[in-house]
Amino acid sequence: MTAPAPYLPSPSPALSQADQDALTDLYIRGTPGNTLRAYERDLLYITAWKAARFGVALDWPEAEAVALTFILDHARDLNDAADGDVARQAADALIAQGLRKTLACPAPSTLDRRIASWLAFHRMKNLASPFEAPQVKQARSKARRAAARPPTPKSQHPITRDVLEQLLATCQGSRRDCRDRALLMLGWASGGRRRSEITGLRREDVSLKEFDKEGLVWLSLLETKTTAKGETPRLVLKTRAAQALVHWIEIGQITEGPLFRPVSKADRVLKRSLSPDAVSQIVKHRLALAGLPEDFATPHGLRSGFLTQAALDGAPIQAAMRLSLHRSMAQAQKYYDDVDIAENPAADLLG
Structure with missing residues (x-):
């Protein structure tokens, strides 16, 4: 043996x-x-x-x-x-x-x-x-x-809201466009999800019970880098992000199994799950279509962009962490610290 x-x-x-x-x-x-x-x-x-x-x-x-x-x-x-x-x-x-x-x-x-x-x-x-x-x-x-050295960012630039809008503008009407729009919006708006968390989602992890009445979609992640199986709190999608995901589910006819799937050249939705590497290729593709360098950002830019945008909008860090699921306040604080102090909402308190 x-x-x-x-x-x-x-x-x-x-x-x-x-x-x-x-x-x-x-x-x-x-x-x-x-x-x-x-x-x-x-x-x-x-x-x-x-x-x-x-x-x-x-x-x-x-x-x-x-x-x-x-x-x-x-x-x-x-x-x-x-x-x-x-x-x-x-x-x-x-x-x-x-x-x-x-x-x-x-x-x-x-x-x-x-x-x-x-x-x-x-x-x-x-x-x-x-x-x-x-x-x-x-x-x-x-x-x-x-050997101590300044930490190297996982993404050259955060995908803040304005950058995300540029990427979404490249998603037109094909099934692949619908998938990419839903993937990018879910990855960003649900707290900045990691590649493996996005591709690990299944249709069974998505609840649409409150969508028609409240416009809410609930997500249940099996586990994340910072949470064990069964300990990950439910996450919520609202408004445009919820609508994009529901549209993808409908047009892709996703009734069970992997939520995000490859789409063939003939625009046919396949049954298997996307790989984490495919998320990187989607981000590169959308950056190129938006006229940005392919190395402008990586999928981690969705995560860093969400937290950076939360800081720019003056959202309390504790509120952002409830979605990003950061376990360390110090780790999440780095994204808030990266925001230019001139853009810090606290600088406008006097009016």
Whole structure:
């Protein structure tokens, strides 16, 4: 029998095979899909790094010296390192395998995520992690501070209301246009949804019970990056956004299954769900049709644009967060802080 991946619980002699299978299934169901995919990528990376650096496979538990070397190798820019530098040679091998992009020092957040994954793998095996050793923890902290850099925005520009209107103006009368209009308006007006949240929606997650009378559409997300399954509050769409979504449901004849779907060149709505990458392509396409550069914004611009517009309109940050579902006030505050102080409604209090 093949041993389970390190991000799944190790076999226990105290458990029957049926109980072991149930425990593995519990871990899979209880871990967000994005986290499982990140675990797989990080496991591939650290396995390849150790093979390139030391010529051996991972150990369980891993040695503190290996953990410390991992931090040191990823805490400096290797572009200026000598060709014989073993850290550079390992990095070159990772680049050749497509696991690393450049010799530049990785972002602290990337290093933190990979270490967190490695630590989690030890926890799954009921083993102490070398990254918990005092010297290794201190080196990690120093590496984080040494490589600190201003955060890079996920979208070059926020898609504020005026930009969104330009994108919507490119949506005319085809089924694809109706889908894109509904997708963009839902993604923006429901609080700035992430790509996976948009494409994960199903017709069953949409309630139209109050649309005819109140003009409201209610959305039930299964889970988000900051909320677990069953803990995500319902979100609301109103006025134009609600009308656009209902129009798409009607014209696409969406009675069940994925809410947003591919549309063929013959303008026929397919049955499968859009992929998250398709949302990126839709945003690029609409930017180009609107006369804006394709790299003007990414789908995250819908999220940053919603919060930026909320700040421009003077909406309380707590109200915006109820829709964006930000868990951290500090994180949401960054979008409010990015608003030019001259445009801050508080500057007009005197009239």
